Amino acid sequence: MKLIQNKKAQAEESINWVFVLIAGAVILLFFAMIIYRFGIVSEKQTDVTIVTNLNSILAGTELSSRFSTLIEDLPNDKEAYFDCNGFTIGGSTNSYQQKIVFAPSQLPLNPLRIWTLDWNMPYLVTNFVYLTSRKIQYVFVHDENSPLKSRIESIIPEDMNKLFLTDTSRTFNNCPTRYVFLDKDPVSLQDICATSTAVRINSDGTISYYSKNGNSFILEGQSNYFDDASLQAAIIADNAVYYECMMNKAFKRYKSVSYIIAERTLSLKNDPQLVQCNSHYNNDAEDLYRIVASGNFKTAFNEIKSLMTSIIGTNRQLPLYSCPTIY
Amino acid sequence: MVENIGVLVIFFVLIVIAMIFYFAFQSASIEEKQGELKIRNALEITSKVSMLPELQCRKNNVAEAHCFDALKIDSAKLLFAQTQNEDYYFQQMGFSTIKVKWIYPYNDEKQIYHKTMPEYTNNDTSRIPISLYDPITNSYDYGILEVNVYS
Numbered sequence: 001m002k003l004i005q006n007k008k009a010q011a012e013e014s015i016n017w018v019f020v021l022i023a024g025a026v027i028l029l030f031f032a033m034i035i036y037r038f039g040i041v042s043e044k045q046t047d048v049t050i051v052t053n054l055n056s057i058l059a060g061t062e063l064s065s066r067f068s069t070l071i072e073d074l075p076n077d078k079e080a081y082f083d084c085n086g087f088t089i090g091g092s093t094n095s096y097q098q099k100i101v102f103a104p105s106q107l108p109l110n111p112l113r114i115w116t117l118d119w120n121m122p123y124l125v126t127n128f129v130y131l132t133s134r135k136i137q138y139v140f141v142h143d144e145n146s147p148l149k150s151r152i153e154s155i156i157p158e159d160m161n162k163l164f165l166t167d168t169s170r171t172f173n174n175c176p177t178r179y180v181f182l183d184k185d186p187v188s189l190q191d192i193c194a195t196s197t198a199v200r201i202n203s204d205g206t207i208s209y210y211s212k213n214g215n216s217f218i219l220e221g222q223s224n225y226f227d228d229a230s231l232q233a234a235i236i237a238d239n240a241v242y243y244e245c246m247m248n249k250a251f252k253r254y255k256s257v258s259y260i261i262a263e264r265t266l267s268l269k270n271d272p273q274l275v276q277c278n279s280h281y282n283n284d285a286e287d288l289y290r291i292v293a294s295g296n297f298k299t300a301f302n303e304i305k306s307l308m309t310s311i312i313g314t315n316r317q318l319p320l321y322s323c324p325t326i327y
Numbered sequence: 328m329v330e331n332i333g334v335l336v337i338f339f340v341l342i343v344i345a346m347i348f349y350f351a352f353q354s355a356s357i358e359e360k361q362g363e364l365k366i367r368n369a370l371e372i373t374s375k376v377s378m379l380p381e382l383q384c385r386k387n388n389v390a391e392a393h394c395f396d397a398l399k400i401d402s403a404k405l406l407f408a409q410t411q412n413e414d415y416y417f418q419q420m421g422f423s424t425i426k427v428k429w430i431y432p433y434n435d436e437k438q439i440y441h442k443t444m445p446e447y448t449n450n451d452t453s454r455i456p457i458s459l460y461d462p463i464t465n466s467y468d469y470g471i472l473e474v475n476v477y478s
Contacts, residue, residue, distance in 0.1 A: 016328060023335055059371075063378050097418045124380045124389055252415070256406055260381045263402035264462075271463050315387075324462035327388055 047090030048113070050074065050109070054087070055094050057114060058129055062099050065118035065127045068157060074110040081106055082131075084245035100250045101130040102233040105242065110147035115157055117229040119250060121304070121327035122312050123261055126253045128229045130236050137174040138162040138235065142182040147183055148203055156227045156235070172196075179217075180235055186210050186217040191214065197238040201231065207303070223247070224301045226308075244298070251297035254304075262288035265326050277323035284311050284326060332401060333383040369476040370420070375419055377472060381406060382439075395457045395472070396475040400427055404439045417442065422477040429459060431469040447477035 061067050081088045082103040088097040100119075111134055113245070116127045138156075142149040144166060156162065160172075175193035179186065181200040191212070198210040198217045205224050208216035221240025225231045230247065237243040256301055265285035269278055287307050294300040315326050377384065377393055381403045384394040407416045422444035429435040452475045459468040 012328070019328065019331055023331065027338075047410065065373065104378070120388060124385065124390070137369050198394070256415070257380050257411060259406055260399050260402050262398070264398045267398050268462065273463050325387065327385060 004101050044091060046075065047078075047092040047206070050078065051087070051089050051092040051094045054080075054089075058096070058099055058101060061114055061116050061129050062127055065116055065124075068113070068115035070111055070113050070159065072111040074112060076110050078109040079106060080109055082242070084242050088157065093163070098249070098253075099129060099130065100126055100246055100253070101129045101241070102236040102246060104136055104176070104236065104238045106176070107131060108133045108135040113157055115161065117155070117232060119227070119229040119254075121254055121258075122315070123257065125257045126250060128233055130158065132236055134159070134161045136161065137172075137177045138180060139168075139177055140164045140170065140180045140182060140186055141168055141187070142166060143261060146182050148201060151228070152180075152182070152235070155232055157322065176217065178235070178238060178269055188216045199234060199238075201225070201234060205301070207234045207243075209238075209243070211239075222224075224289045224298060226301075226305065238239075247297050251300075254297075255292045259292050260294065261327060262286075274323060277321060279319070280314070280318055280321050280323055281326070282310070282314055284314055329392040330428045331398045332418075338468075350473060351441070363449055365449065365476070365478050368478070369423075369451040369474060372420055372423055372425075372476055373453040373455055373472060373474045376425055376440075376461060377457065379419075391455075391458075391460070391471075393455060394460055395427060395470070397459050397461045397468070400437055400439060404437065407440045416440065420474075422447065424475045424477075426473045426475075427457070427459070428473060429468055433468075449477050451478070 012294055035103050057071075061069075078089060080103070081104055082101070086093055087101075087103070088094075112130050112131060113133065114129065116129050119125045119128050119191075138160060140149065140152060140162065142164065149164060153164070157327070168187055171190040171192070173192055175192055175195065177191060177196045179189070179196065179198035180197065181187075183202055184200065186200060187197045194212065196212050198212070200208040200210070205226065206222065207225055208222050209220040211220050221244070223234070225234050225239055230250075233246065234243060237246065262285045265281055265288070268274060269281040269285060284307070287303075287310070291304060291307060297304070311326055318325050346378040376397075378390075382395045382399055383392045396477075405414055407420075419442055420442070422442050423440065424438065425440040425442070426436050426438050452473065454471050454473045457470050457472045459470045462470070
């Protein structure tokens with residue numbers, strides 16, 4: 001009887017151990033799953049946090065002109081992908097909404113340089129926001145005494161990873177590199193990077209975008225720039241589609257602000273209290289209304305350029321006759 | 328055997344209770360954040376509107392802080408209401424009513440933007456003092472920019 005009881009107790013103890021093993025394994029599995037899930041969520045949360053913070057920074061910088069900041073505490077392995085609609089980091093995407101943002105299509109995030117420049121046409125239209133990283137090298141190829149070289153040197157951030165060269169016979173090891181040819185056709189280069197891009201910028205306001213094919217460059221598209229702000233935009237945005245899409249967005253803003261300036265100028269021109277000023281406003285308001293009705297910035301480029309010159313001239317003259325200025 | 332099962336049941340019950348407390352705390356902090364965001368949104372819209380070149384006064388293209396050009400206000404109102412611009416200004420000003428109020432030397436007000444949210448539950452008002460410049464008389468009036476945001 002005692003032997004049977006002993007055997008039963010031994011069997012029960014074995015079953016107990018098997019039960020403890022299974023329960024332990026289930027509990028371990030449960031916590032392992034929680035840790036695994038937490039890891040995935042935390043990775044996504046990092047991306048979302050960076051995207052949200054970057055969006056807040058962009059929203060803030062958009063309102064302040066000539067602002068510049070360097071962000072150095074972002075993860076080293078992260079990259080952001082930019083196009084005309086917005087940017088993506090990891091799996092998180094954010095729209096620019098109406099912000100005018102210029103960035104390389106693939107941007108290593110750390111360290112991140114963000115700066116703004118006011119877009120004056122000649123009155124303030126909006127602020128352009130630019131993003132780049134020291135990991136991207138900008139190589140400016142120019143002739144001796146190039147006027148564009150000194151103009152670009154004075155407007156781009158000092159800490160940008162840049163090189164000004166007249167001779168391109170060396171090997172370029174940085175990846176990616178952005179080549180900017182000033183009033184020069186792109187030449188074949190010893191460049192190890194497949195994602196390098198190039199742009200030719202001319203003093204007459206035209207720009208040509210190139211993509212890499214082996215050691216040479218093939219033409220992708222052509223466009224125009226108006227001033228220092230759009231010149232910088234042409235350097236930073238690395239493809240014609242992105243640049244033109246953003247410039248068309250900016251042109252929409254230009255049309256809205258121009259409408260207000262045209263209405264204001266017409267009110268001043270027709271005001272009975274300013275009879276002595278009426279003739280000094282010329283036809284600038286009427287010309288602005290014509291621009292407001294035009295298509296895109298490329299088709300209206302020459303007209304805008306000459307209207308800008310005319311408005312600047314009128315605006316300088318108006319105070320001499322004690323008349324309110326246009327802008 | 329029965330004791331082991333008992334221990335396990337208590338263990339899982341404790342885990343479930345801890346999770347319930349955690350999620351309740353999280354949802355309370357989310358609601359608190361939502362409230363903060365609503366107030367911040369009203370202030371952001373006020374700041375954006377005060378910096379719009381469509382309204383701002385500028386002398387030789389230099390902006391004057393918190394100053395609206397009286398000659399721009401009526402045309403800005405028309406511009407904000409135009410169908411082709413609706414998207415842009417909605418993204419800037421959202422569901423809100425924006426008024427410019429003259430306080431001195433006379434009282435007057437102009438509503439420059441109005442978009443109400445259908446069935447809104449909350450509205451936050453933000454006001455900032457502004458000056459209103461009249462380029463014809465070259466004089467400044469005092470006023471208030473009032474932004475009422477619906478959510």
